[in-house]
Amino acid sequence: MDTLPGLEAGTRTERTEWRIIVNPDRPAARWISHxxxxxxxxxxxxxxxxxxxxxxxxxxxxxxEWREG
Known part of the structure; x- marks a missing residue:
């Protein structure tokens, strides 16, 4: 099932991001870029x-796909 209830007319878009996590085991861990x-x-x-x-x-x-007009 590719749609959520109520979004049967909608579109599902999926993208993958790869992130660099610096100092992952430290409290100050942060991601740099995707x-x-x-x-x-x-x-x-x-x-x-x-x-x-x-x-x-x-x-x-x-x-x-709703449009307000």
């Missing part, structure tokens, strides 16, 4: 001399 491919995030991660973690995140958006 990329669209695993290769690009690995290339960007090479510049950090601190521990990092690479995360994959899928963002799903539902849009209805």
């Amino acid at each position: 990329h669209h491919t695993r290769e690009s995030v690995e290339l960007a991660a090479r510049q950090y001399a601190v521990p990092i973690r690479i995360e994959r995140r899928t963002v799903v958006t539902y849009t209805d």
Whole structure:
């Protein structure tokens, strides 16, 4: 099932983001940037001399087709 109840006429959009998490086991952990491919995030991660973690995140958006007129 690709739609939520009430959004049968809507559109489901899905995109994947890859994020670099700097100092993932510290309270000050933060994510630096998001990329669209695993290769690009690995290339960007090479510049950090601190521990990092690479995360994959899928963002799903539902849009209805309603128009106000």
